[in-house]
Amino acid sequence: MTNVTIRGLCKYFDRVKAVDNLDLEIKAGEFIVLLGPSGCGKTTLLRCISGLERVTAGRVFFDDHDMTYLSPKGRDISMVFQNYAVWPHMRVEKNIAFPLKVKKFPQQEIKKRVAWASDLLRIEELLDRYPAQLSGGQRQRVAVARAIVVEPRVLLMDEPLSNLDALLRVRMRSEVKKLQQKLTVTTIYVTHDQVEAMTMGDRIAVFNQGMLQQVGISDVIYHNPANTFVAGFIGSPQMNFIEVEIESINNELYLRTKNLTIPLNDKFKAKVSEHSGIRNYILGIRPEHIYLTGQSKTYPVTKGKVYFLELLRSDTIIHLETEFGFLVVKEPGDLKLEENREIEVSFDLNRIHLFYEDTGNSIMT
Amino acid sequence: MENLIALKTNRIPWALKIRGVLTILVAIFIGVWFLTPLVLITISAFASPRDYYQIEKVIPTHFTVEHFHALFFELEGWQAMLNSLKVVGLTILFSFTVGLPASYALSRYKFRGKSFLKLSMLASRMFPVMILAIPLLIIYMKIGLSDTIYGVALAHTIMVLPLIILVSASILASVSVDYEEAAMIFGLSRIHAFLKITLPLALPGLVASAILAFIISWNEVFIATILNLTNRTLPAHIFRSAMDSPDYFKFTAGFIMSIPAVIFIFFVRKHLVTMWGISLK
Amino acid sequence: MLSGRKERIWTPYLLFLPTLIFLAVFVGYPLLKTFGLIFISESGKPSFRNFITLMQDSTFWKALKYTLLFLFTIVPLQVLLAFLFALFVNRRFKGYMMILYIIALPLALSDVSAALLSYNIFTSHGFLNKFLLKLGVVEIPILFFGLGLSSRAFWVIVLTEVWRATPLVFVILLAGLQVISKDYLEAGDVFGFSGWQKFFHLTLPMVMPSLQSALLIRTLFAFKIFGVVWLLAGRDLPVLAGEAYYNQAELFNPPIAATYGFVIVIICTLISWAYITIFKSRYLEE
Numbered sequence: 053m054t055n056v057t058i059r060g061l062c063k064y065f066d067r068v069k070a071v072d073n074l075d076l077e078i079k080a081g082e083f084i085v086l087l088g089p090s091g092c093g094k095t096t097l098l099r100c101i102s103g104l105e106r107v108t109a110g111r112v113f114f115d116d117h118d119m120t121y122l123s124p125k126g127r128d129i130s131m132v133f134q135n136y137a138v139w140p141h142m143r144v145e146k147n148i149a150f151p152l153k154v155k156k157f158p159q160q161e162i163k164k165r166v167a168w169a170s171d172l173l174r175i176e177e178l179l180d181r182y183p184a185q186l187s188g189g190q191r192q193r194v195a196v197a198r199a200i201v202v203e204p205r206v207l208l209m210d211e212p213l214s215n216l217d218a219l220l221r222v223r224m225r226s227e228v229k230k231l232q233q234k235l236t237v238t239t240i241y242v243t244h245d246q247v248e249a250m251t252m253g254d255r256i257a258v259f260n261q262g263m264l265q266q267v268g269i270s271d272v273i274y275h276n277p278a279n280t281f282v283a284g285f286i287g288s289p290q291m292n293f294i295e296v297e298i299e300s301i302n303n304e305l306y307l308r309t310k311n312l313t314i315p316l317n318d319k320f321k322a323k324v325s326e327h328s329g330i331r332n333y334i335l336g337i338r339p340e341h342i343y344l345t346g347q348s349k350t351y352p353v354t355k356g357k358v359y360f361l362e363l364l365r366s367d368t369i370i371h372l373e374t375e376f377g378f379l380v381v382k383e384p385g386d387l388k389l390e391e392n393r394e395i396e397v398s399f400d401l402n403r404i405h406l407f408y409e410d411t412g413n414s415i416m417t
Numbered sequence: 418m419e420n421l422i423a424l425k426t427n428r429i430p431w432a433l434k435i436r437g438v439l440t441i442l443v444a445i446f447i448g449v450w451f452l453t454p455l456v457l458i459t460i461s462a463f464a465s466p467r468d469y470y471q472i473e474k475v476i477p478t479h480f481t482v483e484h485f486h487a488l489f490f491e492l493e494g495w496q497a498m499l500n501s502l503k504v505v506g507l508t509i510l511f512s513f514t515v516g517l518p519a520s521y522a523l524s525r526y527k528f529r530g531k532s533f534l535k536l537s538m539l540a541s542r543m544f545p546v547m548i549l550a551i552p553l554l555i556i557y558m559k560i561g562l563s564d565t566i567y568g569v570a571l572a573h574t575i576m577v578l579p580l581i582i583l584v585s586a587s588i589l590a591s592v593s594v595d596y597e598e599a600a601m602i603f604g605l606s607r608i609h610a611f612l613k614i615t616l617p618l619a620l621p622g623l624v625a626s627a628i629l630a631f632i633i634s635w636n637e638v639f640i641a642t643i644l645n646l647t648n649r650t651l652p653a654h655i656f657r658s659a660m661d662s663p664d665y666f667k668f669t670a671g672f673i674m675s676i677p678a679v680i681f682i683f684f685v686r687k688h689l690v691t692m693w694g695i696s697l698k
Numbered sequence: 699m700l701s702g703r704k705e706r707i708w709t710p711y712l713l714f715l716p717t718l719i720f721l722a723v724f725v726g727y728p729l730l731k732t733f734g735l736i737f738i739s740e741s742g743k744p745s746f747r748n749f750i751t752l753m754q755d756s757t758f759w760k761a762l763k764y765t766l767l768f769l770f771t772i773v774p775l776q777v778l779l780a781f782l783f784a785l786f787v788n789r790r791f792k793g794y795m796m797i798l799y800i801i802a803l804p805l806a807l808s809d810v811s812a813a814l815l816s817y818n819i820f821t822s823h824g825f826l827n828k829f830l831l832k833l834g835v836v837e838i839p840i841l842f843f844g845l846g847l848s849s850r851a852f853w854v855i856v857l858t859e860v861w862r863a864t865p866l867v868f869v870i871l872l873a874g875l876q877v878i879s880k881d882y883l884e885a886g887d888v889f890g891f892s893g894w895q896k897f898f899h900l901t902l903p904m905v906m907p908s909l910q911s912a913l914l915i916r917t918l919f920a921f922k923i924f925g926v927v928w929l930l931a932g933r934d935l936p937v938l939a940g941e942a943y944y945n946q947a948e949l950f951n952p953p954i955a956a957t958y959g960f961v962i963v964i965i966c967t968l969i970s971w972a973y974i975t976i977f978k979s980r981y982l983e984e
Binding site: 440452 | 791829939
């Protein structure tokens with residue numbers, strides 16, 4: 053089991069900063085997910101860790117060993133590629149065995165390990181086939197088998213499930229996660245799929261524009277997002293953002309805009325009074341934390357006109373037209389509402405997020 | 418930032434620097450190997466005969482365009498060049514008129530025997546077309562096509578046609594069917610949709626494949642020499658007369674023949690790998 | 699509705715019709731004519747006389763010998779050189795497009811112009827001799843062409859053909875290298891392959907189909923070798939296609955010329971057939 057430490061890592065392509073001054077500690081045996089939209093630099097970071105890409109500056113350590121300028125060969129890693137890269141001219145068995153052969157394992161050991169991996173991934177019947185004769189899912193299993201058979205210090209996975217169809221992807225999620233728990237190998241997993249990240253990762257590192265936005269367990273990422281990017285990227289439908297101003301009424305602080313007035317929660321009070329000079333904030337609230345008024349009258353209330361309903365049957369997503377813009381509300385179950393009807397909704401005060409308007413950072417950090 | 422740059426330059430291993438130098442050396446070798454003969458023929462084409470026959474003069478100092486004049490206007494080079502251009506033009510015309518519908522069929526339809534037809538087009542590239550020159554001459558003599566540029570152009574069309582069909586098919590296939598179908602949804606007939614939508618989109622690629630046909634026909638010498646006695650194309654004319662002419666005429670002739678080739682390669686350089694890749698596979 | 703369906707079924711065949719008619723008239727019919735020319739005597743009876751004449755002619759065997767000699771020297775050199783160039787250019791260093799373009803220059807040159815380009819260098823007053831004289835390496839010009847010098851001419855022809863036709867092989871191989879996904883090689887890197895291991899176990903097997911087709915095409919082209927040889931060595935180095943030309947254009951003997959052509963066709967067909975049965979990349983099959 054290996055710790056991976058990344059310090060001040062930069063990777064520039066000409067002028068484009070793919071990864072910019074990044075620090076990240078990955079614990080031994082951990083399953084960490086690098087999450088972000090396409091082009092955010094997460095794959096570049098993975099390739100820098102693998103040694104396929106030469107870093108512009110910074111250091112990569114495995115435990116105490118500086119790996120920064122080592123070729124992939126010297127790093128004792130393995131990788132599952134997005135389109136698998138299962139060599140087309142070798143049979144499945146040879147694909148799995150070949151990395152071992154290159155590392156000069158004895159014949160007996162190679163046989164044992166191939167048998168072990170193909171049993172683990174249930175691909176014994178495929179060993180004699182060429183990759184062209186396999187389905188996408190089967191090829192994916194071969195790629196994973198090939199990656200684990202060398203017992204690497206660090207296992208890298210570059211969007212390994214993104215080319216699978218939806219059903220298979222869901223099944224493979226749990227399989228890969230179980231496999232990693234069994235092997236306890238340090239795993240760095242790149243994806244743009246937040247559901248994958250939430251379900252698989254011990255911790256999640258969220259990226260945008262080459263910079264690390266937040267690292268943490270899924271609970272923290274979801275409930276305490278560090279900035280508006282993380283808050284907006286995680287969760288579906290997206291969090292509602294409302295521009296608000298601080299107003300003092302009768303010595304009490306309120307967040308206000310148009311016909312919305314929200315008393316400032318205790319947890320924010322200390323932070324806001326420290327920065328009493330700042331008046332403009334962004335209020336964030338997830339659709340599932342806004343309720344139709346009938347259900348809880350204790351929270352502050354605002355009004356809106358039903359613009360559109362998404363009837364998912366398990367949930368109902370209501371798009372409201374309000375004086376301060378659109379508001380998306382998610383209610384469990386099947387709801388019957390006519391369009392254009394005026395309704396009242398209330399905000400769960402304990403679930404409100406507050407961000408500085410200028411930086412987008414959460415005021416809690 | 419300074420710190421950063423220092424890190425970057427410090428750590429580039431020697432192996433990489435050596436590789437860079439090696440790359441440059443190999444690139445220079447390739448440049449010299451392929452360019453030297455072309456540079457030298459250009460020098461010789463303009464060199465004055467006196468300089469050429471002076472054995473101690475490696476690089477000539479006196480230049481003239483006299484040979485060009487003589488070659489074109491006294492030795493019938495001009496006529497031969499016109500013949501060549503006519504043959505090339507007719508070859509392109511014939512092969513596209515006959516072949517383009519077939520390319521369209523290959524690129525847009527699924528039908529029985531498609532892969533067989535495709536394979537036979539490929540296989541016919543392997544066939545030494547030149548040997549057809551002998552029976553063709555006999556046939557041409559009967560129907561009055563011998564010693565005409567039409568006869569040569571038709572023979573060249575045999576060589577070029579399968580190639581044009583395959584290359585054009587792949588170029589047409591690269592234009593998405595969606596555009597054409599969208600046009601058909603909005604009321605154009607299939608032929609109109611092809612002419613108004615697909616053809617303009619495919620035009621640059623088709624021009625490149627026409628240039629391919631140009632090169633093949635412009636260069637062909639065996640068939641052209643055998644079929645025609647008086648209306649000779651440029652390569653045939655040079656082929657028949659070059660070795661009996663003084664050296665400086667040979668070089669001028671070589672230069673004149675090489676120029677179009679070099680220019681055309683320049684124009685098709687973007688399509689080079691894809692096009693020749695297809696045409697030669 | 700029915701007629702609409704019919705139209706669609708027949709359309710592709712109708713589109714192919716002009717091509718098929720053209721090939722039938724200009725390939726099929728002349729081919730029949732060739733058979734007639736070779737195997738039917740002037741009196742109208744079937745005969746193998748032309749064939750027998752050819753087999754008994756020592757020039758034919760000489761031409762076959764030189765054609766094969768050219769084949770076995772030129773083709774391996776070309777394929778090797780072209781493969782090295784392709785591997786080099788495929789590294790995509792800065793400015794590789796420029797090098798690609800330079801290598802491609804001779805692609806469009808005819809054999810006639812290549813012969814003249816080469817003559818310009820190797821003739822008695824050519825650049826090579828002048829240069830060597832100037833350096834004092836030789837005292838009288840080295841002659842490469844002329845009676846009794848056919849072995850020197852042979853190597854000049856080899857050099858010329860290698861120069862002219864290497865780019866053809868290069869382009870096929872480069873196209874083959876470019877379709878190899880970068881991922882396959884990076885997977886090799888990740889699993890600890892050395893440069894040599896990547897080349898021998900990944901690149902080489904995957905480029906093999908292109909290598910084989912390049913080999914086939916060059917082999918078949920080598921049987922058509924004609925222009926360069928004819929211009930630089932004449933009939934001192936007889937080759938099959940040259941003899942066909944000589945019999946037709948100089949001796950006005952179409953049956954023998956056609957027989958030479960026929961022999962070329964037979965050899966080419968045999969080679970193609972052998973090639974297809976021997977080389978089959980199994981992993982490409984579904």
